[in-house]
Amino acid sequence: xxxxxxxxxxxxxxVCVCPENVIELEENGLIxxxxxxxxxxxxxxxxxxxxxxxx
Amino acid sequence: xxxxxxxxxxVGGRIGGSTASLFASKSDVDVLxxxxxxEIGSPVQCAEGVTYGAFETLEIEPSERYVRTRxxxxxxxxxxxxxxxxxxxxxxxxxxxxxxxxxxxxIESAKAGTDIMLKTSVKxxxxxxxxxxxVVAKHLGKTIExxxxxxxxxxxxxxNMARYAGIEAYRDPKNIASCAQYELVGIDVDPEYLxxxxxxxxxxxxxxxxxxxxxxxxxxxxxxxxxVDNAIDYLNRYVSKLDATPVELNIGGVPVSGPIEKTYTDxxxxxxxxxxxxxxxxxxxIHTTISCARIAGEVAAESVKMEDSSxxxxxxxxxxxxxxxxxxxxxxxxxxxxxxxxxxxxMNALAEFIETQDIEAISKISxxxxxxxxxxxxxxxxxxx
Numbered sequence: 001x002x003x004x005x006x007x008x009x010x011x012x013x014x015v016c017v018c019p020e021n022v023i024e025l026e027e028n029g030l031i032x033x034x035x036x037x038x039x040x041x042x043x044x045x046x047x048x049x050x051x052x053x054x055x
Numbered sequence: 056x057x058x059x060x061x062x063x064x065x066v067g068g069r070i071g072g073s074t075a076s077l078f079a080s081k082s083d084v085d086v087l088x089x090x091x092x093x094e095i096g097s098p099v100q101c102a103e104g105v106t107y108g109a110f111e112t113l114e115i116e117p118s119e120r121y122v123r124t125r126x127x128x129x130x131x132x133x134x135x136x137x138x139x140x141x142x143x144x145x146x147x148x149x150x151x152x153x154x155x156x157x158x159x160x161x162i163e164s165a166k167a168g169t170d171i172m173l174k175t176s177v178k179x180x181x182x183x184x185x186x187x188x189x190v191v192a193k194h195l196g197k198t199i200e201x202x203x204x205x206x207x208x209x210x211x212x213x214x215n216m217a218r219y220a221g222i223e224a225y226r227d228p229k230n231i232a233s234c235a236q237y238e239l240v241g242i243d244v245d246p247e248y249l250x251x252x253x254x255x256x257x258x259x260x261x262x263x264x265x266x267x268x269x270x271x272x273x274x275x276x277x278x279x280x281x282x283v284d285n286a287i288d289y290l291n292r293y294v295s296k297l298d299a300t301p302v303e304l305n306i307g308g309v310p311v312s313g314p315i316e317k318t319y320t321d322x323x324x325x326x327x328x329x330x331x332x333x334x335x336x337x338x339x340x341i342h343t344t345i346s347c348a349r350i351a352g353e354v355a356a357e358s359v360k361m362e363d364s365s366x367x368x369x370x371x372x373x374x375x376x377x378x379x380x381x382x383x384x385x386x387x388x389x390x391x392x393x394x395x396x397x398x399x400x401x402m403n404a405l406a407e408f409i410e411t412q413d414i415e416a417i418s419k420i421s422x423x424x425x426x427x428x429x430x431x432x433x434x435x436x437x438x439x440x
Binding site for chain 2: 044
């Protein structure tokens, strides 16, 4: 999963749909820890298109 | 210097957190509320409409400091432009400034005795013998352990607390409305009416709202589900047709699944968006959260006094809030699932039917006649009933 940090609005919606619980919303941006399975859930719910599954 | 042991810790300082901490403090127990941001009430993640009933539950008079307008009804727009007007009921209420309201509520809670920590994020729960008994918090690079008899998770849709406590898994994106909203200036709307627009072009599996804030200012936002385009793309397409200027952009996710299965465990309660205490049809969650968070605060305080914060005792919270709004939310989930199946043509037909009826006196026969002419609606109705 590719993160486009400048699009992120820090709403945290991606966090709640992650089945692996690997998304963390830090003060300086989103972090995806290494176990991402590329399920794409976060990209579906992101209001601002900050997550790109093709990455 | 804050203490390292409290009776009750509330994680999250928005409406759910402040209501829970307010009523726990009112019941004379030691309460700490932890907010991860440095400012309470910001950023706004809400259309800012609230019912009068919410204030009754809070036992607070709505204040002119945050009340922007009072609305008496709603205009509902079908995909083909047909408009239905509705007055009273859930369409009646106040449009508020959440930034000011949330802060005022935190002030009320602080006045009742709640300690508050800002810019402090909770990294984990302290769990001993399967019981939640505190939090691991981080403030300005320093990690602190704070113990408590009960922890209340009021940390929003992105809730980690319920996961840490082991009572919630991740959510299906089908049950999360992805939302974006502008506060727009220079918009010509009726200040006494909410506007709702439906249709697959405007807001698939959701709707677009316009909530007037008076003086040509309004919140214009939408919630959608399961689309390739993002909420902001749909919103920008709509807003580009208006000659209005944004002064704020709000984004967020709204859980429309109905409540999570279990909202308590040993030493732990969860409230608000984190517990899915949101009306799945409207996406409105202020009044539901306030009702549930008040109960959570009171039950938590009682458990401290009874020296019993076991799941068995804290179950009282769940029975009480379910008794209060459980049935309404369950019905709303059912209706939402039905609404999910409606296409634009069905919605237009429904709007046409309602337009020609006296809402208060729709007869079963007229409904049957109408549904008989629309096989898709008949199919949906039969599946649901």
